[in-house]
Amino acid sequence: MKSTGYVKQLDNIGRIELPRTLMHELSIDYRTALEIFNDSDSIVLMEHKDHCSICNKEDNLKSFKGKYICEDCIDGVISLQSFKIGS
Ligand SMILES: [Zn+2]
Secondary structure, eight states, rough: OOOOOOOOOOOOOOOOOOOOOHHHHOOOTOOOOEEEOOOOOOOEEEEOEEEEEEEOOOEEEEEEEEEEEEEHHHHHHHHHHHHHOOO
């Protein structure tokens, strides 16, 4: 991970403003959803991408009760159900 060279102060309710030039470089705008990650000594913002709630894959997603599940995991759950019915 490299430094962008920008240093921003949080405002009184914890917000930061991303520099417009950085947003342009990253091809993001005010509508972009960012996901916040952290570990013991860092905070990382990454563009949010919908992903499977079970395996984290981002392809072939279906929405169910506000969660995304990929077709592979749906097939896996269906096969478990078939196993249960067949036993
Ligand atoms: Zn999945």
